[in-house]
Amino acid sequence: MEGGCCQAALADLEEAIRLRGTDQRRARTVGMHFVDYFPHREKGLIHYLEGDYPAAKAELEWSLAQYPSEKARFYLDETRTRLLRQTGQAPGKPRLTLTLPTSDPAKVVWTRDDPIRIAGVAVDERQFISDIFIDDMQVFMEASEPEVAFSEDLYLAEGRCEIRVRVRNLMGGETRQRLQLQVDRTGPMIAIDRFVPGKTISGSLLDPAGVASLQINGQAAPFSSGTPAFFTSDLDSMTALLTTEDRLGNETRFRVEKGGLSGESAAGWLAWRGENRVMTDGREPVDLSRIARIGKTPLRIDIKGVSDPQIIFSETLRLDVEVRSEADLGHLSVNGRAVPFHQGRLISFNAFLRLEPGENPVTITAADAEGRNVEKKVRIIRKIPEAFQLRHRYGISIHPFEFSEDNPKGIRFQHDMLAGLLAPRRFRVAVSEDLQRLLDRQGLTTDATAHGASPHAVLLGVVHETRTGIEAAARMVNIETRETLAVGDVYAPSPGREDLAAMGRRLSEKFLRNFPLLAAEIVDVSENRVHIALSDQGTGKKTLPPDWPLIVYRFTETGDQAMGRDARIIGDAMVTGGATGNVFTAVMNAGTAAAVRPTDRVVAR
Numbered sequence: 001m002e003g004g005c006c007q008a009a010l011a012d013l014e015e016a017i018r019l020r021g022t023d024q025r026r027a028r029t030v031g032m033h034f035v036d037y038f039p040h041r042e043k044g045l046i047h048y049l050e051g052d053y054p055a056a057k058a059e060l061e062w063s064l065a066q067y068p069s070e071k072a073r074f075y076l077d078e079t080r081t082r083l084l085r086q087t088g089q090a091p092g093k094p095r096l097t098l099t100l101p102t103s104d105p106a107k108v109v110w111t112r113d114d115p116i117r118i119a120g121v122a123v124d125e126r127q128f129i130s131d132i133f134i135d136d137m138q139v140f141m142e143a144s145e146p147e148v149a150f151s152e153d154l155y156l157a158e159g160r161c162e163i164r165v166r167v168r169n170l171m172g173g174e175t176r177q178r179l180q181l182q183v184d185r186t187g188p189m190i191a192i193d194r195f196v197p198g199k200t201i202s203g204s205l206l207d208p209a210g211v212a213s214l215q216i217n218g219q220a221a222p223f224s225s226g227t228p229a230f231f232t233s234d235l236d237s238m239t240a241l242l243t244t245e246d247r248l249g250n251e252t253r254f255r256v257e258k259g260g261l262s263g264e265s266a267a268g269w270l271a272w273r274g275e276n277r278v279m280t281d282g283r284e285p286v287d288l289s290r291i292a293r294i295g296k297t298p299l300r301i302d303i304k305g306v307s308d309p310q311i312i313f314s315e316t317l318r319l320d321v322e323v324r325s326e327a328d329l330g331h332l333s334v335n336g337r338a339v340p341f342h343q344g345r346l347i348s349f350n351a352f353l354r355l356e357p358g359e360n361p362v363t364i365t366a367a368d369a370e371g372r373n374v375e376k377k378v379r380i381i382r383k384i385p386e387a388f389q390l391r392h393r394y395g396i397s398i399h400p401f402e403f404s405e406d407n408p409k410g411i412r413f414q415h416d417m418l419a420g421l422l423a424p425r426r427f428r429v430a431v432s433e434d435l436q437r438l439l440d441r442q443g444l445t446t447d448a449t450a451h452g453a454s455p456h457a458v459l460l461g462v463v464h465e466t467r468t469g470i471e472a473a474a475r476m477v478n479i480e481t482r483e484t485l486a487v488g489d490v491y492a493p494s495p496g497r498e499d500l501a502a503m504g505r506r507l508s509e510k511f512l513r514n515f516p517l518l519a520a521e522i523v524d525v526s527e528n529r530v531h532i533a534l535s536d537q538g539t540g541k542k543t544l545p546p547d548w549p550l551i552v553y554r555f556t557e558t559g560d561q562a563m564g565r566d567a568r569i570i571g572d573a574m575v576t577g578g579a580t581g582n583v584f585t586a587v588m589n590a591g592t593a594a595a596v597r598p599t600d601r602v603v604a605r
Contacts, residue, residue: 002467006046013039013046023066025473025487036462036473038063041072045468048075053082071471071491073143077130080144081170084127091173094124098165098177100151108180110209112248114316115153116181118163123147127169134165140509144170158183158352184209185352187252188244191228195256197238204228207246215243254348299325299368301376309379312355314564317380319351323366331367355382385567387553387603392569394515394549394605395428395455396421397479400435401472403463408442409495410463413472415444416504422447426517430455456549456605457485459511470495474507485545486514518544519603522552523583528593530573532584532602544575544584549605552588552596570595573602 001009016039020027027037044059060076063069100119101109122129125146132139132150139150154163163179188207195201205211206228214221216233217240223231239257304320323332332339334351353362360380367373386392398418403410414435421429431439431446439446461474473489488510492499524531530552534544544550552571571593573586588596 001042001046006050010043010046013043017043023063023069025067025069025489026475036464038067038069038072040066041069041075044072044079045075048079048082049468053079053086057083068142069471069473069491070489071469074491074493077128077144077170080128084171089127089171091171092124092127092169093173094122094127094129094167094169094175096165096167096175096177097121097123098179101181102179108182110182110184110248112183112185112250114185115155116183117151117153118165118179119149119151120165121147121149122167122175124167124169124173127171127173129167130170131168132166133168135163140506140513155354156181156183158185182208184246184248185250186246186350187250188246190242190244190252190254192256195240197235197257199235200232201235201240201242201256202230202232204230205244207250209246209248209250211244212247213245217241299323299327299366299372299374301364301366301374303364303376303378306378306380308377309359309381310563311381311383312563313383313385313566315355315382317353317355317563319353319362319378320348321351321364322348323364325366325368325372327368327370327372329366329368331365333365335361335363353380355380357382357384383566385553385565387551387567387569390425390428391453392551392605393426393428393517394457395430395453396476397430397432397455397458398435399432399458399460400438401461401463401474403465407463407465409465409470409500411438411442411444412497413463413470413500413504414461415439415442415446416501417472417474417507418446418504420505420508421511424512426512426515428453428455455479465495469493470500470503472503472507474511476511486511488514515545515548515604517604519601520544520584522596522598522600522602524598525593525596528588530586530588530593530596530602532586534579534582534584543579544604546575546577548575549573550575550586550602551605552600552602554600567601567603570600 020037021039023038023040025036026034028034040059041063044056044063047053047056047059056079057076060072060079063072064076098118098120100117101111101113118134122132123146128144128146129141129148130144132141132148134152134154137152139152141148148167159182161181161183163181164176165179166174166176168174186207188205188211190203190205192201192203194203201216205214205223211223211229214223214231217235217237221231221233223229239255242254242256243251245251300323302322302324304322306319319334321334323329339349339351351362351364353360358381360382362378362380364376365373384390398414398421401410401414418429418431421427436446457476457478459474459476461472464471464473469492471489471491473487475487476485477483478485488507490503490507490510492503518534520532520534522530523533532544532550550573551569552573553567553569555565556568557565572589574589575584575586577585586602
């Protein structure tokens with residue numbers, strides 16, 4: 001085939017099929033020698049190159065039925081496309097139905113979800129669905145299909161955003177839809193017009209999503225409809241605790257008490273909880289210019305309930321910030337990003353932060369109309385809960401794939417694949433000395449480290465490069481049992497730099513999808529066995545592989561749920577067999593079962 005002698009190659013392949021007729025990965029030849037053996041696939045490729053598309057389709061489908069490979073899928077799609085063109089079909093438009101968060105693309109969807117799941121179904125029975133994109137992200141698909149259900153989780157900031165979904169068939173026909181989202185994780189704004197301790201309180205509520213409820217000192221309080229919504233309530237105490245929710249369930253809590261204001265009857269208190277884009281939805285804001293001064297208060301910034309440094313375990317944090325001034329505020333920002341606000345001399349708001357592991361510096365600045373400036377800094381240190389630290393993950397040692405050592409394409413591909421495995425911190429990855437030597441020779445760096453523990457498995461592979469393209473196949477092998485845990489392969493017809501990078505990312509994603517980092521609750525404990533219930537945890541059907549090691553952990557108690565909780569390890573377990581519905585069984589290691597109780601949790605190593 002490499003010499004272009006297709007008919008001679010066909011004769012050889014047909015004789016090979018007579019002797020051994022099944023396509024397979026790592027077929028034994030003699031002793032401990034193995035080869036990747038795909039005679040039907042290669043026959044299909046020859047028929048494709050020769051223009052005999054019906055014969056190519058038959059051989060490629062036969063190969064995929066025996067042992068699926070990405071190379072066979074690629075050329076089957078190419079063959080289907082050629083057959084469609086031979087029939088004179090024009091590119092059609094696939095059908096696209098979004099099921100989450102809405103089935104109505106013309107509707108603006110209000111949501112507080114984090115993450116936000118985008119899901120739908122694409123259908124094209126004749127020209128097959130070949131690609132799905134959500135904005136610029138390509139949705140992972142094993143192969144083109146007449147119908148594809150997809151689901152992806154997106155982490156979006158607050159405010160108005162547009163999500164573009166497009167699907168494409170083999171003929172290049174596309175269907176596009178735009179999804180309008182208004183992300184609102186902010187409770188209503190509260191403006192207090194009048195507060196007389198023990199007598200009365202009045203003010204207004206403003207929220208772009210719409211105010212749903214108001215409680216004052218635990219009792220439901222009436223408020224008017226419209227924007228803003230006004231309220232007046234009698235008081236029988238010297239303190240007023242206001243709790244209000246919008247229709248998405250976002251809450252604002254604000255306490256006003258005697259002595260907290262300048263004088264017994266003061267005006268101008270303003271509470272605003274939320275991330276800084278809550279007011280960017282285009283609606284006309286309430287006119288708060290009537291708010292009066294609040295006495296002689298120096299310009300200062302207070303961050304409630306947070307020390308410096310502050311250690312937390314959660315991925316997100318809402319900082320309760322209060323800014324006071326004796327003059328109208330002219331500027332307010334968090335980490336250099338301006339916070340929109342209206343006139344007022346006391347503003348209480350909640351800054352939504354998404355945190356990286358380690359130190360996260362936060363700087364809040366304010367300026368008032370008298371030219372005074374103030375800056376408040378705090379360090380938020382995000383710690384990974386013990387059970388989720390990388391040192392406790394499943395360890396993989398990466399070895400050089402089988403290719404010529406002077407082949408820079410093979411080395412570059414393996415570097416790209418390694419980067420894809422490292423990025424999500426799912427596996428504890430170590431690079432063998434042989435692979436590190438090859439990477440160093442090409443000037444390629446990596447962040448892989450052994451983390452001081454022996455690996456559980458080794459990742460081995462091979463790279464085949466021919467005149468028609470490049471194929472890479474890898475297998476993860478358990479070091480102790482020698483069992484092959486998973487196999488993945490990728491293919492590209494033109495091995496350019498971008499193709500190699502895409503192949504590396506795709507192969508790493510296949511292994512990551514085989515072993516998702518699932519966490520689940522223990523629902524029952526019997527002797528040394530625990531029963532684990534998996535819930536819906538995102539895209540696709542996820543499961544725990546048989547004989548996969550688990551960590552059993554318990555959340556530590558904490559006084560502030562917003563700061564997150566550590567996850568203390570209390571034992572190890574191993575998945576046994578398959579699932580009954582969504583419930584799995586795992587065997588605890590000796591001596592640890594007695595310490596486990598229902599509501600404890602497990603996470604895959």
